[in-house]
Amino acid sequence: MPEEEGESLIHVAIEAEELFQLRPLSFTNSMVGALLTSLLLGLAAWYITRRSSLVPGRLQSAFELPVELMSGIVSASSSRWRGYVGLILGFFLTILVANWIGLLPGVGTIGITHIDASGHEAVIPIVRPASADLNFTLGLALVAFVMFVYWGIKANGPGGYLKELLGEPLYMAPLMFPINLISEFSRLISLSMRLFGNVFAGEVLLATMIALAPILIPAVFLGLEVLFGFVQALVFALLAMTYIATAIAEHHTSDHGEADAAGADHPTAAEAAHA
Amino acid sequence: MTGGTNQVEGNIAALAAGLAMGLGAIGPGIGLGIAVSKAMEALGRNPEASGAIFVPYILGIALAEAIGIYALVVSLLLIFVA
Numbered sequence: 001m002p003e004e005e006g007e008s009l010i011h012v013a014i015e016a017e018e019l020f021q022l023r024p025l026s027f028t029n030s031m032v033g034a035l036l037t038s039l040l041l042g043l044a045a046w047y048i049t050r051r052s053s054l055v056p057g058r059l060q061s062a063f064e065l066p067v068e069l070m071s072g073i074v075s076a077s078s079s080r081w082r083g084y085v086g087l088i089l090g091f092f093l094t095i096l097v098a099n100w101i102g103l104l105p106g107v108g109t110i111g112i113t114h115i116d117a118s119g120h121e122a123v124i125p126i127v128r129p130a131s132a133d134l135n136f137t138l139g140l141a142l143v144a145f146v147m148f149v150y151w152g153i154k155a156n157g158p159g160g161y162l163k164e165l166l167g168e169p170l171y172m173a174p175l176m177f178p179i180n181l182i183s184e185f186s187r188l189i190s191l192s193m194r195l196f197g198n199v200f201a202g203e204v205l206l207a208t209m210i211a212l213a214p215i216l217i218p219a220v221f222l223g224l225e226v227l228f229g230f231v232q233a234l235v236f237a238l239l240a241m242t243y244i245a246t247a248i249a250e251h252h253t254s255d256h257g258e259a260d261a262a263g264a265d266h267p268t269a270a271e272a273a274h275a
Numbered sequence: 276m277t278g279g280t281n282q283v284e285g286n287i288a289a290l291a292a293g294l295a296m297g298l299g300a301i302g303p304g305i306g307l308g309i310a311v312s313k314a315m316e317a318l319g320r321n322p323e324a325s326g327a328i329f330v331p332y333i334l335g336i337a338l339a340e341a342i343g344i345y346a347l348v349v350s351l352l353l354i355f356v357a
Contacts, residue, residue: 194337197347197351198340200351231333238330238333
């Protein structure tokens with residue numbers, strides 16, 4: 001924390017730190033994390049598909065496990081699941097790898113030493129898990145947002161999509177339209193904030209625990225973070241799936257009483273239950 | 276950050292961040308407790324339904340947890356930005 005003069009054991013930065021300038025852009029350490037994620041996924045995909053067989057070996061089964069888990073869940077969501085199963089799988093695998101990269105040894109600790117503005121010596125970690133950067137999670141949420149609006153317009157037509165925004169009894173439209181609009185955009189905010197908040201809070205938790213009790217105790221939290229990284233990837237993918245599935249669903253009975261903007265996604269959870 | 280008023284403001288911001296997180300965790304905590312207890316109850320009554328319960332359960336706890344994350348974001352803003 002900048003206002004304290006004393007040496008702080010915990011190094012926490014809410015925003016990704018710049019490694020070097022790439023003229024118009026600044027190249028941050030979370031970009032290294034994102035590149036590493038893509039590279040790892042691409043390499044794994046290349047390696048597995050190169051020598052895949054119908055009867056999977058041990059390594060191939062390990063890589064097929066998350067794919068089978070997700071496609072099993074997605075195929076139960078709606079009849080037109082083939083259109084978006086790739087996107088949901090992509091979300092899941094990207095976020096999973098991005099989260100777990102942050103747990104590797106050396107990721108938050110190996111870095112470049114430099115003198116910051118107040119004259120202190122500070123270490124900028126070379127790799128920062130990509131999902132601990134709001135830019136990355138907001139980008140993912142934007143992709144999900146564009147996709148479920150696109151699917152909604154594709155399935156119901158622009159008029160149908162607009163009608164859904166206006167709400168069911170048309171005389172209530174002046175009240176319902178702004179609420180529905182806010183609820184659409186609050187999905188964007190909540191998707192990105194949830195992932196960022198969880199991963200960043202996990203980072204802070206680990207840093208705090210390592211500073212408090214360096215031996216043995218952090219291992220417990222490291223194990224917890226492995227679980228949370230998986231759950232958050234699953235949550236993001238499932239929410240994106242539910243949004244798309246409800247967007248393309250035919251609307252014969254409309255009970256969208258989304259009263260409050262913050263809790264606007266409750267009916268989707270209910271719809272997922274009988275989907 | 277050397278001036279006296281800035282120091283006081285920083286202290287109040289730290290207090291507000293702690294309060295925001297602590298108070299903001301009450302609601303999601305209760306909500307998560309209810310959700311998990313009901314899911315376990317449903318699982319105990321009908322163990323075959325675990326596949327059908329899983330997805331809505333994960334979505335439900337994610338939505339409850341999101342409120343806690345909002346509190347976390349507010350307190351992070353108070354610490355790092357304000």
